[in-house]
Amino acid sequence: MSAQAMLPDRRAAWGRARPRLLLALPVLLLAGAAACGLSAWRGARANAGIAALDAGRDIPITAEAPAPLRLARVMALTRRGQTEEAEGLIETLETGPETQLGARARYALANTRLRRAFAHLARNELDPAGPLITLARQDYRRALQAWPDFWDAKFNLDVASRLLRDFPEFDRKSGDELKAEPKKIWTDIPGQPRGAP
Amino acid sequence: MRRLWLLLALLAATPAAAQVHAIEVRTPRPFGYFLGDLVQATVEIEAEDGFVLQSASLPRPGPLTYWLDLRAVETETAGPRQRLRLTYQTFYAALDARSLEVPGFPVTLVRDDGRGATSAPVQVPAWSFGVSPLREVQPPRRDDPADYLRPDGSAPRLDPAPARNAALGLAVLALASLLWLALDRAWWPFRQRRTRAFALAQRQLAALARGPEGEAVYRDGLLALHRGVDQMDGRRVLADDLPGFLARHPAFRPHGPELARFFAASRLAFFGGGVAAARAQWPLARAAATARGLAAAEREAAS
Numbered sequence: 178m179s180a181q182a183m184l185p186d187r188r189a190a191w192g193r194a195r196p197r198l199l200l201a202l203p204v205l206l207l208a209g210a211a212a213c214g215l216s217a218w219r220g221a222r223a224n225a226g227i228a229a230l231d232a233g234r235d236i237p238i239t240a241e242a243p244a245p246l247r248l249a250r251v252m253a254l255t256r257r258g259q260t261e262e263a264e265g266l267i268e269t270l271e272t273g274p275e276t277q278l279g280a281r282a283r284y285a286l287a288n289t290r291l292r293r294a295f296a297h298l299a300r301n302e303l304d305p306a307g308p309l310i311t312l313a314r315q316d317y318r319r320a321l322q323a324w325p326d327f328w329d330a331k332f333n334l335d336v337a338s339r340l341l342r343d344f345p346e347f348d349r350k351s352g353d354e355l356k357a358e359p360k361k362i363w364t365d366i367p368g369q370p371r372g373a374p
Numbered sequence: 375m376r377r378l379w380l381l382l383a384l385l386a387a388t389p390a391a392a393q394v395h396a397i398e399v400r401t402p403r404p405f406g407y408f409l410g411d412l413v414q415a416t417v418e419i420e421a422e423d424g425f426v427l428q429s430a431s432l433p434r435p436g437p438l439t440y441w442l443d444l445r446a447v448e449t450e451t452a453g454p455r456q457r458l459r460l461t462y463q464t465f466y467a468a469l470d471a472r473s474l475e476v477p478g479f480p481v482t483l484v485r486d487d488g489r490g491a492t493s494a495p496v497q498v499p500a501w502s503f504g505v506s507p508l509r510e511v512q513p514p515r516r517d518d519p520a521d522y523l524r525p526d527g528s529a530p531r532l533d534p535a536p537a538r539n540a541a542l543g544l545a546v547l548a549l550a551s552l553l554w555l556a557l558d559r560a561w562w563p564f565r566q567r568r569t570r571a572f573a574l575a576q577r578q579l580a581a582l583a584r585g586p587e588g589e590a591v592y593r594d595g596l597l598a599l600h601r602g603v604d605q606m607d608g609r610r611v612l613a614d615d616l617p618g619f620l621a622r623h624p625a626f627r628p629h630g631p632e633l634a635r636f637f638a639a640s641r642l643a644f645f646g647g648g649v650a651a652a653r654a655q656w657p658l659a660r661a662a663a664t665a666r667g668l669a670a671a672e673r674e675a676a677s
Contacts, residue, residue: 189674192674192675192676193674195558195673195674196558196670196673196674199551199554199555199558200555202551202554202555203548203551203552203555206544206545206547206548206551207544207545207548209540209544209548210541210542210544210545210548211541213537213538213540213541213544214537214538214541214545216534216537216541217534217535217537217538217541218534220532220533220534220537221534223532224531224532224534227529227531230529231528231529243532245529245530245531245532246529248529248530249528249529252526252527252528252529255526256526278529278530281527281529284526285526285527288523288526291520291523292520292523295518295519295520298519299519318465321409321410321463321465322443322445322463325410325411325412325463327410329524329525329527330410331408331409331410331508332508332509332523332524333523333524334409334410334465334467335409335467335507335508335509336509336522336523338409338467339467339469
């Protein structure tokens, strides 16, 4: 078939397709505009939530909320010392795709633990301070594992590490990776001495 | 890339020694690491042809000592060289610049020549890198010890601007495409388009078909279709002019027989005085359907 003969064919095909395309185009574009508008509205609402949490107002957050909003809630909870409530949300952030936000949440939790330890140390209460420092170091380490270039976490881990040094002679193979349950810290205390005196 | 290399002359006594020629451990830099930094190391093993690293013998990622994690292990074959890329992460909180030794580990090379597998154990030597302190040994005194810490920071805000701009842009495009559709279908505000004569006839016929039936209504419907044909051709078209009309507007050729029936019904209704007979022959619903088909053909022809 020659090029001259193909041209009218193509024009006829375009003529048949055009009215349908013209009908579909506004529908598709309007659907796209609505989806983008919804996304923008959600973003603005999340920002309002973050501002409220930063201002000290407590608002409930679900695990499906946007990641920055969950992080803001974790920071608000840790500021008030509610570390147990924060843990669940931190895990949702750490398993999500935004690992840096998870690292920042973990870091906020570690800071709270370390500040609490400082408060104990200021009152010369050494026993409760030790486990808190160990937990804080574990949390800083997890934050750095998720985000190795997190400089604030490096700095604060250095502060915590100087409070409580590791003892290499114990040949601790796992270091801060020891899976200590925060609520079962007392199991670290040595038991009764066994055997004859 | 500065090389830190440790060339290991393997013991000639073991049979494996003949198969493995050299081992080298390289790092991009062997000094200046802070706690939390990633340390890259590449182990290059030069062996006889066919030997590859046995994946089961490779070190498993995880914590190695209290201050060192192994994060990733990747293997690569480049000719006779077997390359092992290791990523460590150091957590050593140094008070002064010092060198730390990373323990060595054994790996196994295997060659499967079809008759059986030959394995050669290899010991990757220990190597070291230098860590540096992050802070001064004695920072200036603070009243509140919590002031030594870096602050928590605040949660980042979402940026709704890109989504908002996309929504606005798409809405503008949707409006433009709606206008285009209105132009194509001769909707408001393009009702009087000359090239959309049948669109008007179709609308009038659809309105008439929805209302109560009657002889006057039927006559109005036929007139609407007549006006459409006339406007399309730019002149008065009667039954005898139909072949000429179809020749001038080939897009409506498929509707030729239906148009002929329309002209026959029109002649019967207006000049034969038999509106009822015309209605029975070619009812209003059929006129509306014809107008719909003509309007679609006129849109397709107007590309």
